[in-house]
Amino acid sequence: MPRPKRGSIVTAMIEPYYPHRHLLGIQGLGPLEITSLLDLADGYVDQNRSVDKRKNLLRGRTVINLFFENSTRTRTSFELAGKRLGADVINMQASISSVQKGETLIDTAMTLNAMHLDVLVVRHPDSGAVKLLSEKVNCSVINAGDGSHEHPTQALLDALTIRRRKGQLAGLTVAICGDVLHSRVARSNIYLLLTMGARVRLIGPRTLIPTQIDRMGVEVFHDMRTGLKDVDVVMMLRVQNERMRGNFIPSIREYFHFFGLDYQKLSLAKPDAVIMHPGPMNRGVEIDTDVADDVGRSLIREQVEMGVAVRMACLDLLTRTLPQTWEGRAA
Amino acid sequence: MSVRGAEGQLALINARLLDPASGLDVMGGLIVDGEVIASVGPHIVKSRVPDGMPVLDCQGLCLAPGLVDMRVQIREPGEEHKETLRSAGESAVAGGITAMVCLPNTDPVIDDVATVEFVARRARLNGLAKIYPYAAATKNLEGKELSEMGMLAEAGALGFTDGTQAIRNAMVMRRALSYAATFGAMIIQHPEEPSLAEGGAMNSGELSTRMGLSGIPVAAETIMLERDVRLTELTGGRYHAAHVSTAEGLDVIRKAKAKGLNVTCDTAPPYFALNELAVVDYRTFAKLSPPLRSEADRLAVIEALADGTIDAIASDHAPQDQDSKRLPFAQAEPGGVGLETLLPVTLELYHRGHLGLLSALSLLTDKPAALLGLNAGRLKAGNAADLILFDPERGWKVEPEKFRSKSKNSPFDGHLVQGLVERTFIDGRVVFSRHA
Numbered sequence: 001m002p003r004p005k006r007g008s009i010v011t012a013m014i015e016p017y018y019p020h021r022h023l024l025g026i027q028g029l030g031p032l033e034i035t036s037l038l039d040l041a042d043g044y045v046d047q048n049r050s051v052d053k054r055k056n057l058l059r060g061r062t063v064i065n066l067f068f069e070n071s072t073r074t075r076t077s078f079e080l081a082g083k084r085l086g087a088d089v090i091n092m093q094a095s096i097s098s099v100q101k102g103e104t105l106i107d108t109a110m111t112l113n114a115m116h117l118d119v120l121v122v123r124h125p126d127s128g129a130v131k132l133l134s135e136k137v138n139c140s141v142i143n144a145g146d147g148s149h150e151h152p153t154q155a156l157l158d159a160l161t162i163r164r165r166k167g168q169l170a171g172l173t174v175a176i177c178g179d180v181l182h183s184r185v186a187r188s189n190i191y192l193l194l195t196m197g198a199r200v201r202l203i204g205p206r207t208l209i210p211t212q213i214d215r216m217g218v219e220v221f222h223d224m225r226t227g228l229k230d231v232d233v234v235m236m237l238r239v240q241n242e243r244m245r246g247n248f249i250p251s252i253r254e255y256f257h258f259f260g261l262d263y264q265k266l267s268l269a270k271p272d273a274v275i276m277h278p279g280p281m282n283r284g285v286e287i288d289t290d291v292a293d294d295v296g297r298s299l300i301r302e303q304v305e306m307g308v309a310v311r312m313a314c315l316d317l318l319t320r321t322l323p324q325t326w327e328g329r330a331a
Numbered sequence: 332m333s334v335r336g337a338e339g340q341l342a343l344i345n346a347r348l349l350d351p352a353s354g355l356d357v358m359g360g361l362i363v364d365g366e367v368i369a370s371v372g373p374h375i376v377k378s379r380v381p382d383g384m385p386v387l388d389c390q391g392l393c394l395a396p397g398l399v400d401m402r403v404q405i406r407e408p409g410e411e412h413k414e415t416l417r418s419a420g421e422s423a424v425a426g427g428i429t430a431m432v433c434l435p436n437t438d439p440v441i442d443d444v445a446t447v448e449f450v451a452r453r454a455r456l457n458g459l460a461k462i463y464p465y466a467a468a469t470k471n472l473e474g475k476e477l478s479e480m481g482m483l484a485e486a487g488a489l490g491f492t493d494g495t496q497a498i499r500n501a502m503v504m505r506r507a508l509s510y511a512a513t514f515g516a517m518i519i520q521h522p523e524e525p526s527l528a529e530g531g532a533m534n535s536g537e538l539s540t541r542m543g544l545s546g547i548p549v550a551a552e553t554i555m556l557e558r559d560v561r562l563t564e565l566t567g568g569r570y571h572a573a574h575v576s577t578a579e580g581l582d583v584i585r586k587a588k589a590k591g592l593n594v595t596c597d598t599a600p601p602y603f604a605l606n607e608l609a610v611v612d613y614r615t616f617a618k619l620s621p622p623l624r625s626e627a628d629r630l631a632v633i634e635a636l637a638d639g640t641i642d643a644i645a646s647d648h649a650p651q652d653q654d655s656k657r658l659p660f661a662q663a664e665p666g667g668v669g670l671e672t673l674l675p676v677t678l679e680l681y682h683r684g685h686l687g688l689l690s691a692l693s694l695l696t697d698k699p700a701a702l703l704g705l706n707a708g709r710l711k712a713g714n715a716a717d718l719i720l721f722d723p724e725r726g727w728k729v730e731p732e733k734f735r736s737k738s739k740n741s742p743f744d745g746h747l748v749q750g751l752v753e754r755t756f757i758d759g760r761v762v763f764s765r766h767a
Contacts, residue, residue, distance in 0.1 A: 104657070104658070131612070147659075147661070149542060149543030149544075187543060210539075210540040211536060211546060212536050213537075215540075216541065
């Protein structure tokens with residue numbers, strides 16, 4: 001497919017801009033930081049498509065993936081990103097570590113500090129837990145998802161995917177559909193898309209749309225037929241069965257009938273509208289299999305590819321701001 | 332400390348006497364005889380103190396009744412690493428509190444006569460702030476069977492409550508209100524509908540949505556208050572709602588009072604001094620129960636304090652150790668220590684012009700004492716000499732590590748406040764002196 005030209009004068013002229021030690025969320029980042037990360041990631045896409053995918057930028061650096069929640073794709077994506085940049089990457093699954101034995105998050109931080117790592121990638125089931133950890137460790141921290149709060153690298157990879165297909169984010173209308181209430185992906189995407197000048201619509205049953213979310217600057221719909229009208233991008237969210245406390249929806253059948261994405265509902269969007277999903281998909285729950293596999297419309301495969309590139313860009317940028325020696329690094 | 336003469340008399344002179352109950356605000360003095368106040372008034376000046384009686388020159392400081400705090404969690408028995416009767420007593424007198432009422436949510440629960448007597452005896456031996464218990468309204472705080480309210484009241488329980496839990500079942504609440512009224516005792520409720528609050532960590536709204544935390548809607552408070560007011564009407568009981576935090580909840584109380592029901596309520600300093608923004612950045616020290624609410628609710632609490640809808644201010648002291656607070660927000664225990672910030676944060680209402688000095692003090696002294704049926708909170712001849720000397724203007728910074736409380740979880744950490752207790756007397760004895 002032809003790649004649209006990027007025309008940002010700002011990004012062409014300046015060095016990547018990211019004056020932060022951590023990446024805890026999209027909230028608080030401006031267009032410059034986001035564009036820097038996306039531009040850098042764009043370069044890594046090309047590298048990942050070549051035969052020699054390795055670079056020694058992070059040689060000697062240690063990256064730990066600390067996952068308090070099961071995840072295969074995000075963890076693998078970070079692992080690949082770290083390895084392709086030449087870092088030593090270690091995966092710690094919390095279910096097999098001492099966390100299960102009652103070790104607190106703070107104890108974990110103290111242990112990690114003694115290991116002299118450079119970047120810590122954390123996923124945790126509680127909102128705010130990654131920030132808490134970041135206050136106690138002496139390395140850079142990347143939030144790989146905390147509770148229902150944020151999942152910044154997912155929003156970045158979504159943005160990169162859209163930008164490569166549509167040329168830019170500004171002016172697009174993006175519909176985020178489904179379980180917004182429990183979704184950190186939705187929150188990070190809302191912050192990012194609004195910051196970059198896109199319009200955001202949320203579509204879902206009232207029980208899955210969090211209270212007062214319209215105050216974040218989005219439009220809320222409860223009917224796919226009106227919500228999807230003339231949108232450029234349809235982002236489906238995973239129905240998070242494991243997060244449902246009680247009855248948010250009466251049945252899968254009913255949910256799919258009203259909020260599952262099929263060709264009929266998709267026909268209301270713009271003819272060139274694209275479909276995205278952060279994965280893993282529940283086929284037949286929030287998305288029809290035929291739609292998910294439609295190579296012309298579905299960007300789900302590209303999202304996974306962009307994931308590695310975006311995470312390489314994050315590791316690259318964060319380690320640039322890390323001091324080169326251990327002197328003077330305090331928790 | 333032995334400034335007292337052989338006869339056990341002491342003259343406090345050159346003080347600004349503040350007695351909210353009688354409206355007294357005048358320069359003068361007070362004579363302590365043994366454990367009680369012998370006389371008080373502008374006529375007590377240095378030249379008229381009998382020869383030989385020891386004199387304490389108060390140098391113009393305010394002399395007021397000791398504070399009566401009607402809602403305190405003390406973790407003894409059961410969680411002495413968080414707070415003991417002694418550490419709570421020390422913290423209380425440093426904050427100017429001379430009498431406090433503890434919740435029954437200890438381990439074991441205060442639901443039998445022996446535990447009531449244990450608390451009373453231990454507190455008496457410490458000789459610090461007087462501690463009175465509320466006893467459990469239901470056995471073991473399970474919300475099912477009523478406790479032995481009559482015998483517990485006889486043993487000294489000042490009221491009945493299930494502590495930090497609401498009495499959930501409407502029939503149990505109906506019977507508790509009804510049965511307690513037999514003995515003229517009040518039921519103190521944590522007004523929060525548990526099924527709506529379940530899993531909630533903060534106020535429900537834009538902020539909880541942004542932070543990705545489960546919210547507790549205002550309706551959780553309103554619904555429980557509405558229900559309880561109806562049950563009070565049904566039973567003719569005596570109902571007190573603790574720490575009311577919302578504008579709508581206060582409207583329910585306001586209407587119940589207008590109807591002539593025996594309904595009262597209190598609030599705690601965080602609910603008129605802070606709003607939900609205090610939890611930004613997942614600050615667990617500001618995680619309270621009920622949660623901090625919106626700015627509009629905070630302003631409504633101030634208004635209700637001024638118009639008399641709220642009958643008292645209590646510290647809602649809830650000690651938690653580091654292991655209970657240094658956790659992801661949703662997992663952290665709620666509550667904040669408050670004994671040493673009760674007076675200065677309440678005085679903010681005075682310094683900002685919302686309340687007069689006497690009105691602010693009244694919410695901490697004679698009004699809670701009257702609700703509890705205690706003969707305290709007044710500068711009155713014949714009453715126990717439970718007194719404080721304080722400087723209402725003196726500014727200081729809240730540094731929880733300096734608190735006498737064993738726990739340091741203050742939502743006011745780092746705040747600048749005005750009003751400092753210099754001395755505290757209990758039964759005529761100096762139990763706290765800042766410059767000792």
